[in-house]
Amino acid sequence: MKSVRFYSDRGLLPEASRSGGGHRRYGPEALERLRLIRSLRALDLPLPEVRRVLQDEGVAGRVLEGVVAxxxxxxxxxxxxxxxxxxxxxxxxxxxxxxRAERLRLIGTVSMPPSTAPLARFWRAWLPARMPARATAAFLEVAVPQPPEEPDPAQVLAFARLHAMTTAPCPGTPQPRPEVHRVAGARGAAVLYEGLAEAYELAGPQLRRARDPHPGEALDAYVAAYASAFGSRDTREFRRLLAPRLAAEPRLDRYWELTAAVLTPPGSRPEPTPGTADDWLRAALERDNAGAA
Known part of the structure; x- marks a missing residue:
């Protein structure tokens, strides 16, 4: 048989001897070895891996476990x-x-499955340059959505649009940075985002329950994070001055909108993102200031 000669020529199935006419002869153990080779090949293992398994005493060896894994x-x-x-x-x-032309263009710029590297670069350009590596990594872990394992077409489109948005240059000027980065500096920004992460986590249950923005523990944590970054205290006057300094940024709003679409299968309720939590908390701050006026 051709397969027997093929494996024999590659040293996987050693022959015991040859007949006077040059025909190959195999020992009694060859049939079991051939069955093992065929089983391994049926699993689509390449020949070098099959050879490693055979050299490690077949199915009893540890190499098989590593090869299969x-x-x-x-x-x-x-x-x-x-x-x-x-x-x-x-x-x-x-x-x-x-x-179709637009969707083909969008999809053509994204690898399958897509890389999150462009999204990380987008945020690295936005964050303070000397922000501690640990704080930057923690921020990116939250800010960069991981592509779903089994995406829906709508999730593919959202990720392609997110990729296009983060790789496109800002029109006319460099990517704007928030005022707080300049005031707080790199280390202050790290403290700020640690505090904001706590505030977003506290706001999450309110968003899941679709509650209207309101003052409370989440807002207190949010304001405290900014007060620390600006070198101030959480006072009524600080809250009044903080609100206009937190104006919405359309590009970031779009980022979080697309992020929610990437993470949420169609028909499911969107999970809170840092963007939706920040929107909720800014609205809660406006309501708190209006109530105190």
Whole structure:
């Protein structure tokens, strides 16, 4: 058989001897070895890996465990890529003809599955340059959405738009930085975002319950974070002056809107993001100031 000669020529199935006519002869253990080789090849293991398993005493060796684990990781990556490609194809196939050119252009700029590196670069350019690495990593972990394992076409479109937005240059001027970065400096900004993370976490349950913005523990943590960054105290006057300094930034608002779309499968209620939490807290601050006027 061709497969027997193939494995024999590559040293996977050693022959015991040859007949006078040059025919290969194999020992009684060759059949079991051939079955093992075929089983390993049926699992799509490449020949070098099959050789490693055979040299490690076959199924009893530890090499097989490592080879199988490695192949499972590879298959997981391949399956994820295929799921993203399938969703991208559905996105193009199911959209109105007038929108296909734009969607193809967007998808063509994104790898499958997509990389989050451009999103991280977007935020690194926005954060203070000398902000401590640990604080920057903690911020990026929250700010950069991880692509879903099994995306819906709408999630593919949202990520492609997010990629396009974060890689496009700001029109006319460099990417604007918030005033608080200049005032607080790199280390002060690290303290600020640590405090804001606490405030966002406290606001999360209010957002999930769709409660209207209101003063409370979350707002107190939010104001305290800014008071620390600006070298002030949380007073009524500080709250009144803080509100206009926290004007919405359309580009960041769009970022968080797309992030929510990436993270939320269609038909599900969006999970709070730092952007939606910040919107809620700014609105709570406005309400608190109006109530105290």
């Amino acid at each position: 490695g192949r499972l990781r590879e298959l997981g990556s391949e399956l994820r890529t295929l799921r993203w490609r399938e969703a991208a194809l559905r996105l193009v196939g199911e959209c109105p003809p007038a929108e």
